[in-house]
Amino acid sequence: MVELKKVSYSVKDEATGRKQDILKDVSLRFEDASITVITGPNGSGKSTLIKLLMGLEKPTSGQILFNGEDVTPLSVTERAKRGFTIAFQQPVRFKGITVKKLLSLASGSQPDIGQMCNCLSAVGLCARDYIDRQVDGTLSGGELKRIELAMAIAKGGEVFLLDEPEAGIDLWSFEDLVRIFNRLHDKTVIIVSHQHRILETADKIVLFENDRIVSAGKREEMFAKLAERPALCAMRVKEV
Amino acid sequence: MDNTDKELLATIADLHDIPEGSFNIRKNGKLLARNSDKDIEIVSKTDKDGIDIIVRPGVKNKSVHIPVLLTVGNFQDTVYNDFYIGDGADVTIIAGCGIHNDTCDSAEHDGIHTFYVGKNAKVRYVERHYANGSGTGKKVFDPTTKIYLKEKACFILESTQLGGVTYTDRKTYATVGKEATLLVKEKILTDHEERAVTDFKVTLRGKGSRADIVSRSVARGNSLQHFRSDLIGKNECFGHVECDGIVLEQARIMSTPKIDAVSTEASLVHEAAVGKIAGEQLVKLMSLGLTEQEAENAVIQGFLS
Numbered sequence: 001m002v003e004l005k006k007v008s009y010s011v012k013d014e015a016t017g018r019k020q021d022i023l024k025d026v027s028l029r030f031e032d033a034s035i036t037v038i039t040g041p042n043g044s045g046k047s048t049l050i051k052l053l054m055g056l057e058k059p060t061s062g063q064i065l066f067n068g069e070d071v072t073p074l075s076v077t078e079r080a081k082r083g084f085t086i087a088f089q090q091p092v093r094f095k096g097i098t099v100k101k102l103l104s105l106a107s108g109s110q111p112d113i114g115q116m117c118n119c120l121s122a123v124g125l126c127a128r129d130y131i132d133r134q135v136d137g138t139l140s141g142g143e144l145k146r147i148e149l150a151m152a153i154a155k156g157g158e159v160f161l162l163d164e165p166e167a168g169i170d171l172w173s174f175e176d177l178v179r180i181f182n183r184l185h186d187k188t189v190i191i192v193s194h195q196h197r198i199l200e201t202a203d204k205i206v207l208f209e210n211d212r213i214v215s216a217g218k219r220e221e222m223f224a225k226l227a228e229r230p231a232l233c234a235m236r237v238k239e240v
Numbered sequence: 241m242d243n244t245d246k247e248l249l250a251t252i253a254d255l256h257d258i259p260e261g262s263f264n265i266r267k268n269g270k271l272l273a274r275n276s277d278k279d280i281e282i283v284s285k286t287d288k289d290g291i292d293i294i295v296r297p298g299v300k301n302k303s304v305h306i307p308v309l310l311t312v313g314n315f316q317d318t319v320y321n322d323f324y325i326g327d328g329a330d331v332t333i334i335a336g337c338g339i340h341n342d343t344c345d346s347a348e349h350d351g352i353h354t355f356y357v358g359k360n361a362k363v364r365y366v367e368r369h370y371a372n373g374s375g376t377g378k379k380v381f382d383p384t385t386k387i388y389l390k391e392k393a394c395f396i397l398e399s400t401q402l403g404g405v406t407y408t409d410r411k412t413y414a415t416v417g418k419e420a421t422l423l424v425k426e427k428i429l430t431d432h433e434e435r436a437v438t439d440f441k442v443t444l445r446g447k448g449s450r451a452d453i454v455s456r457s458v459a460r461g462n463s464l465q466h467f468r469s470d471l472i473g474k475n476e477c478f479g480h481v482e483c484d485g486i487v488l489e490q491a492r493i494m495s496t497p498k499i500d501a502v503s504t505e506a507s508l509v510h511e512a513a514v515g516k517i518a519g520e521q522l523v524k525l526m527s528l529g530l531t532e533q534e535a536e537n538a539v540i541q542g543f544l545s
């Protein structure tokens with residue numbers, strides 16, 4: 001179980017020099033073997049929460065616990081080794097590094113062709129066409145996003161942090177994603193998403209607005225709430 | 241050949257044994273071994289130190305190894321090698337140089353290479369420079385490469401220097417004829433107090449000529465690199481120069497690309513980007529479980545691969 005205890009995160013505004021709260025007193029629990037989808041408007045702090053969980057940023061105050069252990073002071077590398085695995089909203093590109101190399105760095109060993117094939121076909125890519133490609137500007141946005149997910153699968157872990165995994169992925173492939181999430185169902189999965197189809201896979205939904213969580217609860221309860229306040233969630237816009 | 245020689249040969253020329261076909265191995269200014277065959281003939285020059293390498297027209301899928309070893313200090317070796325590539329030939333030339341210097345005096349190799357590439361011929365020229373040794377003596381390479389490309393010729397220059405070279409000043413001149421192509425892939429890694437200067441002067445003379453020069457460099461420690469290129473378009477042509485550098489620690493990389501469209505039909509592009517390793521790249525790799533140092537090495541290794 002991953003637990004946030006009164007986590008706040010603020011930055012100093014470069015222009016005015018004033019403190020700006022991005023997240024304030026966020027307390028949340030993410031149970032084992034559950035999928036939580038975080039949704040909410042642009043700029044409400046969803047990616048920031050993911051980064052805090054992975055250790056890319058340190059909270060200004062509060063604690064992050066993993067199975068009772070305080071992981072707040074642990075570095076990214078240490079958290080990765082504890083089983084935290086992230087797929088970024090905007091994956092980075094690397095000049096000269098191949099898909100094969102990244103998958104082997106992710107899995108921590110030299111994966112055989114079969115394993116690489118599994119990771120890539122899970123995200124709808126044919127291994128033969130991609131393993132020797134460089135993860136640079138020659139990949140399309142959607143391909144890069146799929147490879148980012150394949151890396152998370154290759155790495156494995158206990159806590160999966162997936163930031164808008166559907167962004168840039170064509171609608172026809174949403175079922176591939178849903179299949180991946182179902183495969184991860186025995187882990188703690190935290191997904192940021194705006195898509196109704198992804199929200200449907202959630203056991204629990206967390207709704208962000210500005211710097212605080214408006215509400216969190218079981219999927220059905222939250223669907224009912226979202227229906228009352230359509231402006232809060234992009235999914236309503238998509239549905240009309 | 242002793243173990244040092246074998247190690248150097250493996251590093252600079254991927255040679256683990258005496259190669260097949262034509263080769264010329266030079267050690268400390270003297271000929272160590274040679275084989276010359278009817279397709280690729282190697283003859284010693286009579287007026288100065290060096291060899292002529294003559295590739296017969298139409299020779300296909302052949303390679304020639306001409307590695308140079310330097311294993312003593314207080315030695316300066318200048319060699320003049322001329323390559324005559326016949327029309328329609330397709331060859332690979334592997335020309336590394338390895339210095340092993342355990343002394344306090346400098347060891348220097350200056351290869352002056354000139355290529356006359358015939359019509360429709362294709363050359364892949366692989367040049368690896370490497371140095372090691374425990375002494376404080378300098379290890380220096382000052383190569384000069386001149387390339388003349390006739391109609392529809394294609395020349396691929398792959399030059400790599402991955403460590404140990406105290407000082408290098410590399411000059412490359414090329415004249416590219418009608419519909420001929422020059423491709424350059426340069427990779428340089430410097431560390432400590434090393435200095436590396438590379439200079440390209442490429443004249444796109446023929447109609448439809450092309451040049452693509454890509455330099456990737458990594459400078460760490462207190463090292464310094466300077467990349468200079470001068471691309472001149474004298475006809476309807478296309479030229480592209482790219483200099484990509486990563487600096488670490490106290491190192492410094494300078495890039496001075498110049499392009500000169502003499503003809504209004506010339507299309508010339510240069511790109512240069514020098515900077516630290518992007519923070520997001522390190523973070524991504526660390527999120528896979530690598531330490532910061534491992535992440536840095538992985539980025540550099542990929543960048544120079």
Ligand SMILES: Nc1ncnc2c1ncn2[C@@H]1O[C@H](COP(=O)(O)OP(=O)(O)OP(=O)(O)O)[C@@H](O)[C@H]1O
Nearest residue numbers: 011013022040041042043044045046047048049089
């Ligand atoms: N280092 C920073 N300095 C200043 N502002 C920041 C910094 N990091 C994040 N922010 C701000 O914090 C807010 C939350 O950003 P975050 O990326 O977490 O949003 P998000 O909910 O993921 O949005 P989106 O749906 O667009 O991805 C934004 O307004 C952003 O501009």
Ligand SMILES: [Mg+2]
Nearest residue numbers: 046047048089
């Ligand atoms: Mg975001």
